Each structure stands twice: as structure tokens, then as C-alpha cells.
Amino acid sequence: MSENKIKMPTEVVDLPSQGLVYPKTSPLSSGKIEMKYMTAREEDILTNQNYISNGTVLDKLMQSLIVTDIDYNELIIGDKNAIMVAARILGYGKDYSFNYRGEEYSVDLSKLENKQIDESLFQKGENEFSFVLPSTNTPITFKLLTHGDEKKIDKELIGLKKINKDSSPELSTRLKYMITSVNGDRETKTIREFVDNYLLARDSRALREYIKKTQPDVDLTFTTNSEEEVAIPIGLSFFWPDIWGNPSSTS
Secondary structure: OOOOOOOOOEEEEEOOOOOOOOOOOOHHHHOEEEEEOOOHHHHHHHOOHHHHHOOOHHHHHHHHHEOOOOOHHHOEHHHHHHHHHHHHHHHHOOEEEEEEOOEEEEEEHHHOOEOOOOHHHOOOOOOOEEEEEOOOOEEEEEOOOEHHHHHHHHHHHHHHHHHOOOOOOHHHHHHHHHEEEEOOEOOHHHHHHHHHHOOOHHHHHHHHHHHHHHOOOEOOEEEOOOOOEEEOOOOHHHHOHHHHOOOOOOO
16 A cells, blocks of 8 residues: 555635634634535435434534535534535535426526625624614613524524424523623523513514624525525535435425
């Protein structure tokens, strides 16, 4: 066997957050991440039935492709989306075809751009932002959800469903993880009671709209033939369309 080790080709991906939300000690604070090209090993991950059934297959794929030594749970969702698009391009090319409401569309993924962010809203190295709820003038702080937060939210929602199968508290649960203080009070109990009992619907909507504007992300929107702007559907077929078939129509 040759002593020369085959070097795996890699690419550096720019993160939508520019690394602004990560502590200086994290490699993610550079605003870049190194990824390798997809191999047969990653195709095995994509077809692993255990990963598919428990909903972890795409995260297992990303973790296998990321070369930079990071804590995957630290990634904010917008950065994770950008990594997912990069993984698809590196694995199967930039052209992606899909079905939306019975019509076929094709997009060039390499032309997708990261959303513009207002850097003045960010404090380098901190994932926390300030907002005053417009109806009650209540000052709060919030964070951008990370992959680790999403796992905790999913676990909590599963537990709540076991208690009451008819409950659907996803929105309020996510807000409980996003909000980090209310009137300067950082107690988890205070935040949860505030969301459940005192957060007006109009303030909740204003907060969510502000978070959407603040959050770094890759712009995944495309325009349909009827001039409707919708999100590009991402699932297993995003990575392996010839095996999994086209995504089902998105309503």
C-alpha cells in the first residue's frame, strides 16, 4: 500500500453570521468553516434507516462533512442552512430541480446569497439582542436558536405531546428558549411565566418579525411562475434526488 496519503479536497464556506454571535474561543467566530466533498461514506449516512427514522440523518451528514473542529450544537440555524446548501453543491452539484404545486422548477444553488445583516445590532462574540415589546413597552433580550436549542425544544415538545396529545405549544415553547431576559430578570421561571401569561399576541408577532429580520441566514426563496415567493424545499431528496425522487409538493 502506498505511503502517500490521499488528500481529501475541501472548500471554505462563509457563514451568514460572519461569526459575530460566537465566542472568540470558538473556531466559528472566524465566520468561515471548512468542509470536505461528499464520498461514499456520506452516501451510506444518507441511506441509514436508523438515522432517517429518528430524524438525525441530515445532521449526521453535516457532521461528517465539516472538517473544522467545532461544537455542532453551537451552530445557529441560519449558519446551519448555509452549510447544508454548501454540502449539496459539493456533493451533487449546483443545479437543483424540485416540484412545487405540480410544477417543475430548477435553481442554481451557487447563486443563493447570504442575507444582509445589520452589524450594528451585534455585539461581537455574543448571541444576545435587545428589543422593546411595542404594546407593553416591556424590555427583553433574546438569542438566536442554535442546533442544541432545537434538540432541547424537540425533546420538550415530545414530552408535552405525551401529556396532552391535542396540545400544540411549539410557538410558545420556542419563545421560551429564545427570550433570555424580561425586564432584566434572567430567571427561567420568570421567562416561562411571562410567555404563558403576559406576552400579548401582538407583541409576540412583533418580536418574531424582528428576530426574522435580525437572524443571519442564506436566502432560500425563489419566485414561482405566479410571482409567489416561497422557500426552496429541503429534505433527503435535496441531497440525493436520483435515489429519493423529487420532494413532495409544498403547500
